[in-house]
Amino acid sequence: MYQKREIADKVFYVGVNDRQKHLFENYLPLPHGVSYNSYLIVDEKVALLDTVDLSFSDHFISQIESLLNGRPVDFLVVHHMEPDHAGSIRLLKTRYPQMKLVGNKKTFDFLKGYFNIDADLIEVAEGDSLSLGKKKLVFYMAPMVHWPEVMVSYEPESQTLFSADAFGTFGALNGSCFDDELNLDFFWDEMRRYYACIVGKFGMPVQNALKKLSALPIKTICSLHGPVWRAQLEKVVALYDRWSRYETEPGVVIPFGSMYGNTQTLAEAVAEGVVAGGLQNVVIHNVSKTDASFILADIFKYNGLIVGSPTYMGEAYPLVDALLTKIKERGVKHHVYSCFGSYSWATGAVKRMTEFAEAMKWEVVGAPVDNKFAPTEDALQKCFQLGKEVAQACLKMKE
Numbered sequence: 001m002y003q004k005r006e007i008a009d010k011v012f013y014v015g016v017n018d019r020q021k022h023l024f025e026n027y028l029p030l031p032h033g034v035s036y037n038s039y040l041i042v043d044e045k046v047a048l049l050d051t052v053d054l055s056f057s058d059h060f061i062s063q064i065e066s067l068l069n070g071r072p073v074d075f076l077v078v079h080h081m082e083p084d085h086a087g088s089i090r091l092l093k094t095r096y097p098q099m100k101l102v103g104n105k106k107t108f109d110f111l112k113g114y115f116n117i118d119a120d121l122i123e124v125a126e127g128d129s130l131s132l133g134k135k136k137l138v139f140y141m142a143p144m145v146h147w148p149e150v151m152v153s154y155e156p157e158s159q160t161l162f163s164a165d166a167f168g169t170f171g172a173l174n175g176s177c178f179d180d181e182l183n184l185d186f187f188w189d190e191m192r193r194y195y196a197c198i199v200g201k202f203g204m205p206v207q208n209a210l211k212k213l214s215a216l217p218i219k220t221i222c223s224l225h226g227p228v229w230r231a232q233l234e235k236v237v238a239l240y241d242r243w244s245r246y247e248t249e250p251g252v253v254i255p256f257g258s259m260y261g262n263t264q265t266l267a268e269a270v271a272e273g274v275v276a277g278g279l280q281n282v283v284i285h286n287v288s289k290t291d292a293s294f295i296l297a298d299i300f301k302y303n304g305l306i307v308g309s310p311t312y313m314g315e316a317y318p319l320v321d322a323l324l325t326k327i328k329e330r331g332v333k334h335h336v337y338s339c340f341g342s343y344s345w346a347t348g349a350v351k352r353m354t355e356f357a358e359a360m361k362w363e364v365v366g367a368p369v370d371n372k373f374a375p376t377e378d379a380l381q382k383c384f385q386l387g388k389e390v391a392q393a394c395l396k397m398k399e
């Protein structure tokens with residue numbers, strides 16, 4: 001290997017960058033790519049911590065081989081069974097037939113179900129440890145930080161936490177795996193988008209995991225995606241804590257659907273009202289143009305949400321409807337909410353958007369505007385007023 005990426009004594013980065021895939025999980029855009037991280041501990045025993053997406057297994061295995069000089073891998077620790085990390089398990093087992101797989105009871109159900117592997121297993125539970133020589137790994141269960149079998153591990157000598165998907169982010173690694181050697185500018189937004197889309201539903205499990213891990217002295221966090229965190233440790237832990245409590249800052253997201261521009265005209269008036277109400281943080285998203293993952297990321301950032309939709313076959317516009325479902329699935333909390341719509345003969349969108357608020361147990365602020373035909377002066381004035389009221393409520397919420 002031309003460069004060994006040494007995280008601590010005997011601990012190496014052996015992950016890969018995916019700059020090919022357009023859509024993570026086949027639906028989330030990857031404008032900056034993504035990394036699948038894996039780590040190798042070369043002690044008296046050799047432990048590999050997770051694998052990578054199968055498409056990158058060649059490069060992955062060659063990195064491992066170049067660090068091991070012919071030694072075999074003794075243990076493969078499986079923190080998470082999603083195929084972006086588990087994809088090369090079967091191949092690894094063929095390459096290193098003596099290798100033992102380390103996981104918990106649930107991991108082994110998945111292993112059997114996906115790969116028909118049920119031998120050479122070492123089962124671990126909360127607090128168990130695996131000795132590697134000088135180093136050891138201690139295991140902590142982190143169920144639902146993203147799947148039910150997820151666990152994390154901690155290496156006490158180097159004070160390194162191997163955190164599975166937690167603290168992960170979209171974005172491939174541009175020239176280094178270390179946060180202090182990378183330009184992190186785009187990672188912060190990508191981290192929030194990753195959180196909102198992948199982990200966003202599981203605020204409580206993330207809080208439980210954070211509480212459990214807060215007692216450990218941690219110098220380095222090795223996540224399964226994105227940079228190895230060592231300089232920005234406090235910041236990433238604080239961000240996860242904040243997002244998993246669904247904490248937001250004053251600002252308004254205005255996602256709208258529009259076929260012919262009428263709803264968009266209303267959206268512009270709403271936004272002007274928000275600014276007049278004292279908030280500069282206003283983001284307008286056309287749901288047909290901006291992928292929902294970016295809209296969700298903004299909803300996890302700001303405390304105001306005003307949704308606009310034309311009525312479409314008696315319902316909300318399909319892409320608006322899909323966005324509302326995604327928000328609901330994530331159990332998003334504490335938003336100052338309102339809505340507006342446009343129709344021609346029998347309205348339906350505003351009703352759907354109001355029912356959404358009821359289902360979320362959010363109060364609807366102001367009077368939702370439901371305009372027939374082209375936007376009237378009166379409707380635009382009401383939209384402006386609505387934006388203003390929402391902005392003021394957003395500012396008040398933070399006082």
Ligand SMILES: Cc1cc2nc3c(=O)[nH]c(=O)nc-3n(C[C@H](O)[C@H](O)[C@H](O)COP(=O)(O)O)c2cc1C
Nearest residue numbers: 258259260261262263310311313314343344345346
């Ligand atoms: C395919 C389609 C279905 C529609 N369905 C309804 C409907 O069920 N009820 C209604 O009142 N208007 C319906 N409309 C009319 C639109 O809601 C109305 O023209 C609205 O102003 C469009 O807003 P937009 O310019 O933002 O797309 C429909 C329009 C289209 C193109």
Ligand SMILES: [Fe+2]
Nearest residue numbers: 080082146165
């Ligand atoms: Fe995952």
Ligand SMILES: [Fe+2]
Nearest residue numbers: 082084165224
């Ligand atoms: Fe992952």
